[in-house]
Amino acid sequence: xxxxxxxxxxxxxxxxxxxxxxxxxxxxxxxxxxxxxxxxxxxxxxxxxxxxxxxxxxxxxxxxxxxxxxxxxxxxxxxxxxxxxxxxxxxxxxxxxxxxxxxxxxxxxxxxxxxxxxxxxxxxxxxxxxxxxxxxxxxxxxxxxxxxxxxxxxxxxxxxxxxxxxxxxxxxxxxxxxxxxxxxxxxxxxxxxxxxxxxxxxxxxxxxxxxxxxxxxxxxxxxxxxxxxx
Amino acid sequence: xxxxxxxxxxxxxxxxxxxxxxxxxxxxxxxxxxxxxxxxxxxxxxxxxxxxxxxxxxxxxxxxxxxxxxxxxxxxxxxxxxxxxxxxxxxxxxxxxxxxxxxxxxxxxxxxxxxxxxxxxxxxxxxxxxxxxxxxxxxxxxxxxxxxxxxxxxxxxxxxxxxxxxxxxxxxxxxxxxxxxxxxxxxxxxxxxxxxxxxxxxxxxxxxxxxxxxxxxxxxxxxxxxxxxx
DNA sequence: GATGCATGTGACGCAGTCGTCACGAAGAAA
DNA sequence: TTTCTTCGTGACGACTGCGTCACATGCATC
Numbered sequence: 001x002x003x004x005x006x007x008x009x010x011x012x013x014x015x016x017x018x019x020x021x022x023x024x025x026x027x028x029x030x031x032x033x034x035x036x037x038x039x040x041x042x043x044x045x046x047x048x049x050x051x052x053x054x055x056x057x058x059x060x061x062x063x064x065x066x067x068x069x070x071x072x073x074x075x076x077x078x079x080x081x082x083x084x085x086x087x088x089x090x091x092x093x094x095x096x097x098x099x100x101x102x103x104x105x106x107x108x109x110x111x112x113x114x115x116x117x118x119x120x121x122x123x124x125x126x127x128x129x130x131x132x133x134x135x136x137x138x139x140x141x142x143x144x145x146x147x148x149x150x151x152x153x154x155x156x157x158x159x160x161x162x163x164x165x166x167x168x169x170x171x172x173x174x175x176x177x178x179x180x181x182x183x184x185x186x187x188x189x190x191x192x193x194x195x196x197x198x199x200x201x202x203x204x205x206x207x208x209x210x211x212x213x214x215x216x217x218x219x220x221x222x223x224x225x226x227x228x229x230x
Numbered sequence: 231x232x233x234x235x236x237x238x239x240x241x242x243x244x245x246x247x248x249x250x251x252x253x254x255x256x257x258x259x260x261x262x263x264x265x266x267x268x269x270x271x272x273x274x275x276x277x278x279x280x281x282x283x284x285x286x287x288x289x290x291x292x293x294x295x296x297x298x299x300x301x302x303x304x305x306x307x308x309x310x311x312x313x314x315x316x317x318x319x320x321x322x323x324x325x326x327x328x329x330x331x332x333x334x335x336x337x338x339x340x341x342x343x344x345x346x347x348x349x350x351x352x353x354x355x356x357x358x359x360x361x362x363x364x365x366x367x368x369x370x371x372x373x374x375x376x377x378x379x380x381x382x383x384x385x386x387x388x389x390x391x392x393x394x395x396x397x398x399x400x401x402x403x404x405x406x407x408x409x410x411x412x413x414x415x416x417x418x419x420x421x422x423x424x425x426x427x428x429x430x431x432x433x434x435x436x437x438x439x440x441x442x443x444x445x446x447x448x449x450x451x452x453x454x455x456x457x458x459x460x
Numbered sequence: 461g462a463t464g465c466a467t468g469t470g471a472c473g474c475a476g477t478c479g480t481c482a483c484g485a486a487g488a489a490a
Numbered sequence: 491t492t493t494c495t496t497c498g499t500g501a502c503g504a505c506t507g508c509g510t511c512a513c514a515t516g517c518a519t520c
Binding site: 198199 | 495496498500
């Protein structure tokens with residue numbers, strides 16, 4: 001699902017980390033030397049970097065500073081690994097803008113969870129759900145919407161409307177709520193504009209349009225069948 | 231800057247935390263009992279919650295589950311506090327979707343930094359800078375832009391253009407870079423479209439338009455005078 | 461200061477988007 | 491089934507936003 005660069009000088013640790021990340025469906029790259037990092041990031045464009053503080057060649061903090069000083073790599077989230085709970089390192093890392101840090105020894109499972117959490121927050125891409133019909137993806141940054149990795153171009157109003165619906169999947173959104181959120185209407189206005197836009201949305205969504213469900217007398221909802229509860 | 235709810239049964243700790251957060255410019259609310267949390271969140275709508283695991287009334291994990299099960303409170307980021315490095319708690323917390331956790335004893339400064347980090351990632355609102363002329367605020371969620379808390383309405387293209395510029399303040403963006411980022415042009419195209427949109431942007435920004443600076447022969451930058459370096 | 465090039469600016473036409481309305485279809489209530 | 495309400499749909503006019511162009515302005519180099 002995501003491409004992750006693991007930077008650690010101990011091959012055992014890199015391998016352990018990679019193994020767990022790949023098990024989660026991520027693609028992994030490894031670097032053992034600090035000097036390899038910049039060129040690899042520029043070439044491979046990973047979605048996230050797991051960076052050890054102690055490295056031969058160039059230490060982790062220096063690598064991190066270089067990453068953050070270059071506009072091409074500034075936005076790549078970084079998780080730092082520290083050998084021991086060295087508070088100054090933690091604070092330095094966080095102060096410089098690391099997205100998280102982890103103290104060795106750590107459970108690989110925890111690392112995987114933290115990576116998922118960070119990707120969820122930083123990608124700006126909201127992964128809505130995966131159902132039989134495929135995945136819905138919303139990319140606020142580029143104001144685009146994907147269904148089954150296929151981009152669907154929506155107008156500004158359509159995107160806003162879908163964003164509100166999809167932000168709270170399965171929740172029923174009343175007409176007045178939608179008119180407020182999307183159009184900024186403060187008091188109830190009798191208008192068919194919403195209906196028309198729902199129609200246009202359904203059209204552009206094609207098959208996926210069936211997820212936009214009318215709740216008669218109330219409003220609309222973006223309905224995804226819930227996974228079988230355990 | 232942000233409203234933060236601190237939930238801890240020990241007043242000493244709450245006070246210490248609040249003190250540091252307020253020093254960072256945040257607004258603080260306190261709760262000592264787990265049962266107070268939901269109503270307070272609904273009423274006060276904090277931007278973030280600092281939640282102790284050990285609580286009278288209803289323990290932190292239960293409170294957290296309730297927060298996440300209600301659509302009205304689902305998106306509020308939560309930092310969990312654990313008394314000791316109880317790995318199962320950590321994993322439970324992260325698995326359930328906590329945005330971070332902190333193990334007691336922790337440095338209040340670290341908490342403040344983590345809060346800043348999380349708000350930076352989750353708020354979707356990018357706080358660009360505060361200069362004499364006031365603050366610039368970009369709200370991706372509503373695709374709006376504020377200057378001195380005054381909304382400025384921009385068209386989609388204008389917003390995208392400004393977003394790219396403002397995402398890397400003071401960095402020079404080449405023409406081809408902007409044409410690629412905003413218009414999706416892959417190869418260099420000779421067009422005056424960019425110039426026109428820059429002009430329109432400057433017009434709508436009014437006084438703030440002076441921050442959009444031409445870098446002759448190269449491109450444009452969004453220039454904010456750097457604070458006096460230490 | 462003169463020349464050449466890059467950028468600013470105003471105007472214009474096309475294309476796309478929006479909201480409204482009228483009418484038809486589909487539920488709900490009786 | 492009949493009646494009433496709510497929602498779906500297609501068409502239409504108005505408007506907005508966009509990209510292009512022509513011309514004006516401004517900077518740099520000599």
